[in-house]
Amino acid sequence: MNKNQLLKFFGYKLIRFLILMIAVSIFSFVLLDLSPIDPVNAYLKQAAVSEAQRQILQEYFGTNVPLTTKIFHWLIDLFQGNLGTSLIYRAPVVDIILEKASASIVLMAISWLLSGIIGFLLGVVAGKNKGSWIDKAVKVYCYAIQSAPSFWVGMLILMVFAVYLGWFPIGFGVPIGVRSTDVTFAEWATRLVLPTLTLSLVGLAPIAMYTRNELIQVLSSDFVLFAKSRGEKGWNLVKNHGIRNILLPAITLQFLSFSELFGGAVLVEQVFSYPGIGQTAVAAGLQNDVPLFLGIVLFSAIFVFVGNLLADLSYYLIDPRIKEKEFND
Structure with a gap:
């Protein structure tokens, strides 16, 4: 097993990994977007707000833009290591996953x-x-x-x-x-x-x-x-x-x-x-x-x-x- 063979092997696996992550990201995002889940309603938890405040939240969560635009911004944020903020814990998703994953x-x-x-x-x-x-x-x-x-x-x-x-x-x-x-x-x-x-x-x-x-x-x-x-x-x-x-x-x-x-x-x-x-x-x-x-x-x-x-x-x-x-x- 020489160095070139090793680089070839891991290079092939890296390409497969990138394709897998992009495919899983897009597929999961589309499924959740098509589901009845509304991040704005989940965030408000039935709290009464004005229409202007709801529009601000819709813009923040990106629910008022086309699906292709959502996917594009999601992938850009993903490659930057930004997975958003958890609605439950009010903290970055990356921090929550790192904390919980260590126990698992x-x-x-x-x-x-x-x-x-x-x-x-x-x-x-x-x-x-x-x-x-x-x-x-x-x-x-x-x-x-x-x-x-x-x-x-x-x-x-x-x-x-x-x-x-x-x-x-x-x-x-x-x-x-x-x-x-x-x-x-x-x-x-x-x-x-x-x-x-x-x-x-x-x-x-x-x-x-x-x-x-x-x-x-x-x-x-x-x-x-x-x-x-x-x-x-x-x-x-x-x-x-x-x-x-x-x-x-x-x-x-x-x-x-x-x-x-x-x-x-x-x-x-x-x-x-x-x-x-x-x-x-x-x-x-x-x-x-x-x-x-x-x-x-x-x-x-x-x-x-x-x-x-x-x-x-x-x-x-x-x-x-x-x-x-x-x-x-």
């Missing part, structure tokens, strides 16, 4: 790591013991959890561990009446456990089933049968010939799950009243905060794009056999 990224990062590691291990164990009670238990769990909405799993965990057992707080990022700057690490961590547990339990099912099926397929291949004929068996056989062939696609699948991870975080944060980007997105949608909602849509697009980019990079870092081929394509 911690939640999603821990959940992503746990779901990937535990899901992969469960898949390996189930695949090695195909047809056993362990394999059947893993399959039943994966099928059940994939059929259940993440918010339902979250409410179930909330009722069991917070309401009935009382082991953890019922929600929120900090105790009521305490400033976030005054919260201890233990108080913060205990309120992160249940949301993290929910996202992890939901996220590990796809990777576990995929790993199981891939391992079963690898263990039934000709080269593994040849290895068995030479006396290899048990976990040594799985480690030497199974894991190395399923690790790369499993990691790629895990990186590609960023979109599902973000969607699950939106619902889970709402269940546990966790002050992250997901709960903020729901609030922006319910309270007609168009600038904030558009900003969160762009953030989610960036988040998913980064996941896909990391999935591509995992090929070049893990499997040296395809580095040159992919970079030269």
